[in-house]
Amino acid sequence: MTDPILTISRATKRYGPVHALDRVDLTVEEGEFLTLLGPSGSGKTTLLSAIAGFAPLSEGRIDLRGRDITSEPPEHRDFGMVFQGYALFPTMTVRDNIAFPLKVRKRPASEIKKRVEYCLGLVQMEDFADRMPSQMSGGQQQRIALARALSFEPQVLLLDEPLSALDKKLRADLQWELKSLHDSLGVTFIYVTHDQDEALSMSDRVVILKDGRIQQQGVPDALYNHPRNRFVADFLGKSNFMDLPVRGREGDALTCAVGDTQFPVEAPGAEVRGDVLNLALRPERIRLGAPGEEMLDGTIRQVSYLGERCLVMVDHDVIGPLLISQATWKEGVTPRAGLPVSFGWDSDACVVMEAEPA
Incomplete structure (x- = not known):
């Protein structure tokens, strides 16, 4: 070099x-x-x-x-x-x-x-x-x-x-x-x-x-x-942020909870302080489905059409509002305000956040 x-x-x-x-x-x-x-x-x-x-x-x-x-x-x-x-x-x-x-x-x-x-x-x-x-x-x-x-x-x-x-x-x-x-x-x-x-x-x-x-x-x-x-x-793109309780850990896999629903988070090398994990989740990493298809249920609050993609704001009773980015070409669910939906993501979709530098 x-x-x-x-x-x-x-x-x-x-x-x-x-x-x-x-x-x-x-x-x-x-x-x-x-x-x-x-x-x-x-x-x-x-x-x-x-x-x-x-x-x-x-x-x-x-x-x-x-x-x-x-x-x-x-x-x-x-x-x-x-x-x-x-x-x-x-x-x-x-x-x-x-x-x-x-x-x-x-x-x-x-x-x-x-x-x-x-x-x-x-x-x-x-x-x-x-x-x-x-x-x-x-x-x-x-x-x-x-x-x-x-x-x-x-x-x-x-x-x-x-x-x-x-x-x-x-x-x-x-x-x-x-x-x-x-x-x-x-x-x-x-x-x-x-x-x-x-x-x-x-x-x-x-x-x-x-x-x-x-x-x-x-x-x-x-x-x-x-x-x-x-x-x-x-700053670098859009993210959803969630402070979620940690229910367990096995190797690099953490188990977090949203209400009564538990799900795995792959977090190799992440330092967990206390029993709460601060996670970032990109909107395009979230899947949107019909009620019952994915792990969490919510209701669409707002939809913004952007051509090749649409931004969907979904309300959940524990997480609150969550931004989801969905391709408009052959989408699985046609989003509209007030529509009940489900949503979920893969175990490696979330990123564990460090504390802000002093």
Whole structure:
């Protein structure tokens, strides 16, 4: 395994009494697509700004391939940056915008021309080279911003919510393009977003932050399927949470109870404190059936149709409201408000939650 391109050690950023970053340790691998994910105020943009050199750390250290760059100004770090608001020069053509970082670095004119043409091709914008930014759509401007950030072959590309200003369909299209571009170039991407779908669909690894601290990190499917605590489970997708009494344990299998109904929960390595288990259960892991088909009975309160899926809110007299996600194509039960139903899940469907970090 190669050494990481970036190593961040105990990174702390204080604004008065507020810790925007609180002793963050993180490594970034060469060529990785790493996403910093979290709600507003979680510290993700502050961490990206610290890596870029725009927000000097109060404490801690940042190393680039083993070299301390903590105190280096942004222009010496040689990182590309793509902003949410594009930040294109309005009085320059597309071609001149892309050429600007190369001219600042005093590259030869022949090299500049070659790199500009290459970068226009990367983002499929060759036909727009002589237009002004105001003559292009938001998606086109973002492609040019990306081409400009890549023009000088940066060691790391930093992307601060670059797609958040675009409409849903265009965002989805550009997600595919960004991922494809990363795969073809092999440049290290560090991407900031609050959009869970973006993080899951594009990233090699996702780092979830809250209150300036890392809550959990890992590959997308591991994070989604095995969230560590309630914050991660609730922020990365939808989850139902249940505090249920434990009736027994045999090896990695726990027996929990809902009223008079007992059911197994596979919980390898889970630490159980006391006699109550806090469980997270994804809506798509719950089966919906006719009364008596599954282990618990309830009544549908509300249905939301979403095209390929529908969200069904079911009331149960012990658990309370439970959200169920069901495919609309050839569904077993056609849900409607007031309909009596049953529901259940497999023994490995629930995830045991850890206590929230202090």
